[in-house]
Amino acid sequence: MEVKTTIEVQAYADYDIRYTKCIMVSEFTINVDDLLERFCISRGLPKPDGSGLPDNMLSDTTDDFIHYLKKEGFKPLKTKEVIFTD
16 A cells, blocks of 8 residues: 555643554545544534643544544554663
């Protein structure tokens, strides 16, 4: 599959640590801003860019967006994780 569009979906953990929840890819060229706006409007979210959500909605909305991307034909990109620690 030739990848044309890549979306990195990020989330927040405890202590406001941001992490990558998944990377979704599509073989089609897709306007990501339009895709996000359609998702937000379909869910009745306050802003069409996904900002301004209350904390109690962040996790569910992130999971809903990943599910929405799958319905739009995106597939998760398999990655390997490497961590250097002390």
